[in-house]
Amino acid sequence: MSTIKKFFYVNRxxxxxxxxxxxxxxxxxxxxxxxxxxxxxxxxDGVYQLMKNQSTAGIGMKNFSPTYxxxxxxxxxxxxxxxxxxxxxGLTIDDLMDLKWEDEDDDWAxxxxxxxxxxxxxxxxxxxxxxxxxx
Amino acid sequence: MKFGIMINEGPYNHQAADxxxxxxxxxxxxxxxxxxxxxxxxxxxNATRLAVPxxxxxxxxxxxxxxxxxxxxxxxxxxxxxxxxxxxxxxEAKRQGKDADNIASGFRISGLxxxxxxxxxxxxxxxxxx
Amino acid sequence: MAMLHTVNxxxxxxxxxxxxxxxxxxxxxxxxxxxxxxxxxxxxxAAEQINSAMGTLTFYVLGPDMDARGIKADALIDGFKIVDYxxxxxxxxxxDSVQSWL
Numbered sequence: 001m002s003t004i005k006k007f008f009y010v011n012r013x014x015x016x017x018x019x020x021x022x023x024x025x026x027x028x029x030x031x032x033x034x035x036x037x038x039x040x041x042x043x044x045d046g047v048y049q050l051m052k053n054q055s056t057a058g059i060g061m062k063n064f065s066p067t068y069x070x071x072x073x074x075x076x077x078x079x080x081x082x083x084x085x086x087x088x089x090g091l092t093i094d095d096l097m098d099l100k101w102e103d104e105d106d107d108w109a110x111x112x113x114x115x116x117x118x119x120x121x122x123x124x125x126x127x128x129x130x131x132x133x134x135x
Numbered sequence: 136m137k138f139g140i141m142i143n144e145g146p147y148n149h150q151a152a153d154x155x156x157x158x159x160x161x162x163x164x165x166x167x168x169x170x171x172x173x174x175x176x177x178x179x180x181n182a183t184r185l186a187v188p189x190x191x192x193x194x195x196x197x198x199x200x201x202x203x204x205x206x207x208x209x210x211x212x213x214x215x216x217x218x219x220x221x222x223x224x225x226x227e228a229k230r231q232g233k234d235a236d237n238i239a240s241g242f243r244i245s246g247l248x249x250x251x252x253x254x255x256x257x258x259x260x261x262x263x264x265x
Numbered sequence: 266m267a268m269l270h271t272v273n274x275x276x277x278x279x280x281x282x283x284x285x286x287x288x289x290x291x292x293x294x295x296x297x298x299x300x301x302x303x304x305x306x307x308x309x310x311a312a313e314q315i316n317s318a319m320g321t322l323t324f325y326v327l328g329p330d331m332d333a334r335g336i337k338a339d340a341l342i343d344g345f346k347i348v349d350y351x352x353x354x355x356x357x358x359x360x361d362s363v364q365s366w367l
Binding site for chain 1: 141143175176215216246247248250251252254255260262264
């Protein structure tokens with residue numbers, strides 16, 4: 001299949017309270033095998049998905065936050081976090097997990113997967129997408 | 136034009152499945168094609184054949200079945216989401232050692248790749264959810 | 266590329282509509298469906314925000330969802346265009362992609 005489309009995953013919901021974050025991640029992982037151009041956006045409460053130090057032992061649910069760290073290995077390397085959403089929640093990028101991907105074309109140099117962008121920048125990125133999957 | 140439709144909520148609790156149905160029906164009546172309808176999250180509950188809504192209410196599962204029958208629609212239920220929520224076809228019930236299955240005819244259970252394929256193949260993909 | 270944004274939440278319950286307005290690019294369209302249609306009514310706290318976005322975005326509201334909720338056409342903010350499901354289908358074709366704000 002030669003068609004490469006721009007897939008855009010919109011994450012606007014916090015983890016654990018509802019299942020959307022987890023099942024969205026499952027789509028991203030399966031979708032990675034199709035070698036499309038994948039971008040993830042974290043907007044509104046979606047930014048909470050990327051919080052450091054998640055520990056779910058006390059609620060009896062699976063902690064799926066380590067899965068975000070594996071995304072780089074699936075060539076999912078563009079995770080855009082909306083600056084306005086972060087700031088509205090009193091967060092900075094230091095509150096988020098340190099997600100990296102290795103560039104095989106650049107001697108496996110480590111790059112940051114998370115990029116904090118303004119809503120205007122994110123609006124530009126979003127407007128270029130072919131398929132928008134919102135959760 | 137070719138559409139893909141994703142439904143993320145079950146019937147009755149949320150309007151999503153109804154909206155998706157009305158959209159699909161309008162698109163088909165205008166001569167467009169629906170490449171696939173993909174049921175995800177609680178949307179898999181649209182595919183149970185065991186629901187018995189009251190006589191004076193709509194039967195969402197039946198609406199999809201009839202639309203699928205008339206237009207040869209591909210109604211796909213996500214296997215991972217379905218397993219979590221107890222939506223099984225006969226093969227899956229046997230494989231998991233369950234005593235019954237409950238999928239309605241006209242629906243089929245398959246993987247998430249079917250959703251990505253719909254995104255690739257369809258000219259437009261619309262998501263209906265909560 | 267022009268995008269069609271759909272919003273299905275009441276703006277008095279969730280921030281969905283607000284986020285849509287923040288991230289919809291000039292020239293794109295917003296279609297209010299399901300509980301999203303309440304934001305199309307005049308004299309609400311959301312009206313001012315919509316009026317100021319009227320110049321850059323085109324606003325539509327799904328008629329069948331208005332009717333179901335007892336909203337009459339004369340209760341809408343000026344500039345809103347009413348479409349039925351056929352119109353919804355047409356809008357999704359006229360735009361390059363569809364983003365559902367859930």
